[in-house]
Amino acid sequence: MRARIARIQQAGRPTHAVLPFGVPALDLHLPQGGLALGAVHQVTDTPQSAAAPLFIGGILARLEGSVLWCARGRDLFAPALAGVGLHPDRVIYAEPDDDPGVLLCLEEGLRQPGLAAVVGEVARLPMTASRRLQLAAEASGVPAFILRRWRLAADAAEFAQPSAAVTSWRIAAAPSAPLPVQGIGRARWRVELVRSRGGATAVWEMEACDAEGRLALSTDLADRSVAAPAERAA
Amino acid sequence: MPLETPLVCAGTDGGSRIVTAADHAALALGISPGLKLAQAQARVPGLVIVPADPPADEAALDRLALWVLRRYSPLVGRDPPDGLLIDITGAAHRLGGEDGLCTDLCTRLRQAGITGQTAIADSIGAAHACARFAARTIADLPIAALRLDPDLVIKLRRLGFNTVADLDATPRAPLARRFGPSPGLRLDQLLGRSPEPMQPIAPAEIIRIRHDFAEPIGTPDALAHATHALTEAICAALEPAGLGARRLDLVFHRVDASLAAIRIGTARPIREAGRLAKLLLDRLPQLDPGFGVEAMTLAAPLAEPLAWRQANSLRQDRGHDVSALIDTLANRLGPTRLYRATPVESDIPERSVRRIPALAPATGATWPGYPRPTRLLARPEPVDTIALLPDQPPVQFTWRGKARRISRADGPERVFGEWWCDAAETSAVRDYFVVEDGGGARFWLFRSGDGEDATTGNLRWYLHGFFG
Numbered sequence: 001m002r003a004r005i006a007r008i009q010q011a012g013r014p015t016h017a018v019l020p021f022g023v024p025a026l027d028l029h030l031p032q033g034g035l036a037l038g039a040v041h042q043v044t045d046t047p048q049s050a051a052a053p054l055f056i057g058g059i060l061a062r063l064e065g066s067v068l069w070c071a072r073g074r075d076l077f078a079p080a081l082a083g084v085g086l087h088p089d090r091v092i093y094a095e096p097d098d099d100p101g102v103l104l105c106l107e108e109g110l111r112q113p114g115l116a117a118v119v120g121e122v123a124r125l126p127m128t129a130s131r132r133l134q135l136a137a138e139a140s141g142v143p144a145f146i147l148r149r150w151r152l153a154a155d156a157a158e159f160a161q162p163s164a165a166v167t168s169w170r171i172a173a174a175p176s177a178p179l180p181v182q183g184i185g186r187a188r189w190r191v192e193l194v195r196s197r198g199g200a201t202a203v204w205e206m207e208a209c210d211a212e213g214r215l216a217l218s219t220d221l222a223d224r225s226v227a228a229p230a231e232r233a234a
Numbered sequence: 235m236p237l238e239t240p241l242v243c244a245g246t247d248g249g250s251r252i253v254t255a256a257d258h259a260a261l262a263l264g265i266s267p268g269l270k271l272a273q274a275q276a277r278v279p280g281l282v283i284v285p286a287d288p289p290a291d292e293a294a295l296d297r298l299a300l301w302v303l304r305r306y307s308p309l310v311g312r313d314p315p316d317g318l319l320i321d322i323t324g325a326a327h328r329l330g331g332e333d334g335l336c337t338d339l340c341t342r343l344r345q346a347g348i349t350g351q352t353a354i355a356d357s358i359g360a361a362h363a364c365a366r367f368a369a370r371t372i373a374d375l376p377i378a379a380l381r382l383d384p385d386l387v388i389k390l391r392r393l394g395f396n397t398v399a400d401l402d403a404t405p406r407a408p409l410a411r412r413f414g415p416s417p418g419l420r421l422d423q424l425l426g427r428s429p430e431p432m433q434p435i436a437p438a439e440i441i442r443i444r445h446d447f448a449e450p451i452g453t454p455d456a457l458a459h460a461t462h463a464l465t466e467a468i469c470a471a472l473e474p475a476g477l478g479a480r481r482l483d484l485v486f487h488r489v490d491a492s493l494a495a496i497r498i499g500t501a502r503p504i505r506e507a508g509r510l511a512k513l514l515l516d517r518l519p520q521l522d523p524g525f526g527v528e529a530m531t532l533a534a535p536l537a538e539p540l541a542w543r544q545a546n547s548l549r550q551d552r553g554h555d556v557s558a559l560i561d562t563l564a565n566r567l568g569p570t571r572l573y574r575a576t577p578v579e580s581d582i583p584e585r586s587v588r589r590i591p592a593l594a595p596a597t598g599a600t601w602p603g604y605p606r607p608t609r610l611l612a613r614p615e616p617v618d619t620i621a622l623l624p625d626q627p628p629v630q631f632t633w634r635g636k637a638r639r640i641s642r643a644d645g646p647e648r649v650f651g652e653w654w655c656d657a658a659e660t661s662a663v664r665d666y667f668v669v670e671d672g673g674g675a676r677f678w679l680f681r682s683g684d685g686e687d688a689t690t691g692n693l694r695w696y697l698h699g700f701f702g
Binding site for chain 1: 575611673
């Protein structure tokens with residue numbers, strides 16, 4: 001039944017490739033077995049955590065070709081993206097004046113050929129804009145990642161507003177595993193799939209992206225059969 | 235010749251030889267243009283004199299105008315004998331606004347050994363006056379700033395007119411009867427009451443195509459159609475020379491004799507009419523056609539030889555050419571806001587990234603794999619910490635009023651100052667720590683100083699970035 005509905009919904013639209021995370025727990029949970037390319041994905045941070053750019057960077061590192069990164073602020077530190085395997089030669093940064101400017105740049109990047117993906121940092125994502133981006137992404141097969149940045153609680157509430165994004169993620173920092181010696185280990189994230197079109201939401205505790213952009217399930221959870229502690233229908 | 239030697243240009247005025255121009259050193263010694271040459275020589279014994287050469291001056295001004303046209307604005311006019319008019323409408327954003335444009339222009343002129351004065355104003359008359367005369371307000375400007383005949387200025391001064399305000403307060407009719415229309419006209423042009431069309435230069439070496447219309451056009455469709463026709467014509471004109479356009483200026487001649495222009499730039503020479511037209515049309519909505527456009531001119535101020543590429547039908551080379559996108563975005567945002575980051579061999583984090591043009595050849599270089607934060611604060615922010623000296627990580631730190639206990643930490647990573655950049659950094663040291671608080675959030679803290687020697691830093695702690 002679901003497959004039939006999906007087929008009807010997909011009628012007339014080109015089908016696009018899927019990029020698996022390489023983590024079975026995540027991939028099996030997503031309806032297409034991975035992150036759909038040719039779609040809009042929304043990712044947000046919690047305050048004072050900067051995991052979302054790395055989460056996106058890790059996905060981009062596993063794609064091929066140049067990516068466009070549009071942001072209003074200049075605080076993104078390029079070596080960190082290189083640290084998750086996204087080579088600096090592949091990233092083109094654009095600095096528009098405001099959020100609508102960022103969204104216009106993204107749309108242009110989706111409509112013109114040549115890019116592997118586009119990323120935009122915005123505080124707000126109006127429904128119309130996300131719909132436009134989703135249509136452009138579907139037409140070109142290039143994924144768009146919207147990195148939602150917010151400082152005020154009002155903007156955070158906005159994240160829950162509906163948008164045309166196919167998936168919405170919230171990445172929060174989690175305490176990392178203690179090491180037997182002094183020092184600091186691989187960072188851990190609480191990866192929350194807040195919304196997924198045609199799928200269920202879920203939360204995972206994960207090890208952060210490694211130098212090649214791969215996530216991994218936290219070691220103390222990996223042995224458990226049920227990966228998602230909290231699950232409810234979308 | 236040392237710079238301090240006073241130098242003047244000598245010309246003739248009627249029967250006598252006079253000073254026509256003087257350099258800074260000569261001006262400082264009281265030698266101003268207009269002085270008799272014999273008097274000047276008597277005042278300054280070692281005066282260097284070169285004969286004035288007005289045609290050469292004019293040619294130099296033309297060369298400068300061409301450079302300004304290529305670099306700054308599609309509309310550049312001459313303001314004889316020693317000035318240039320630049321219409322910066324819509325041209326300033328590419329160089330960081332009006333201030334950025336002025337700074338850039340002055341710096342480049344100074345590097346070329348040219349002393350320049352710049353002024354930005356709403357009318358040609360006001361800009362001309364403000365560049366040459368210092369005054370607090372427009373009303374305080376002397377009447378010599380009005381671009382009047384020098385004899386007329388002397389006559390007006392004799393009657394007690396010293397400033398623009400004096401002249402503006404006088405009834406216009408008697409003034410016109412006695413001195414002709416020019417004082418009133420110049421005054422109105424200065425104050426922006428009457429329009430003053432600009433005569434842009436049209437150097438012969440620049441390929442340009444002009445289309446005159448039978449009827450003024452103004453609708454977006456008609457303008458777009460004309461733009462397509464012009465780009466096709468200019469591509470045909472560029473073809474025999476084997477050139478591609480790097481910059482295109484589309485100038486609109488409105489029916490009220492005013493001009494408006496659109497300038498686009500491309501990262502590589504292009505001779506595809508479709509792509510060039512698309513870039514121009516992207517800017518078209520910002521143009522105000524006024525009461526109608528009666529002619530359009532398309533010029534290619536910067537054209538470069540076009541490198542041919544071998545077409546290869548066997549290899550599927552689609553995808554990775556982003557130059558069309560880069561051109562569109564660069565014209566929209568300005569070229570400085572579209573860039574790639576590349577490593578610089580520096581241990582100081584804020585110096586380790588350099589911007590390069592988005593289409594620069596791939597460098598292949600990347601940063602060494604030390605942990606680096608995702609977000610770097612533009613300026614490290616001081617934090618209060620509890621930490622053991624000399625090289626223990628802090629136990630707790632307070633940033634923006636919130637105390638955080640540190641559960642895990644790694645460090646120090648010692649970064650030394652770069653004495654070759656700044657003498658004050660000779661002995662400066664920063665000790666960086668990656669710390670994680672109870673919630674798992676990771677921060678990049680550093681202590682200024684090595685913890686033992688006071689000359690290496692003030693031992694204060696700073697927050698410099700956030701990890702993911």
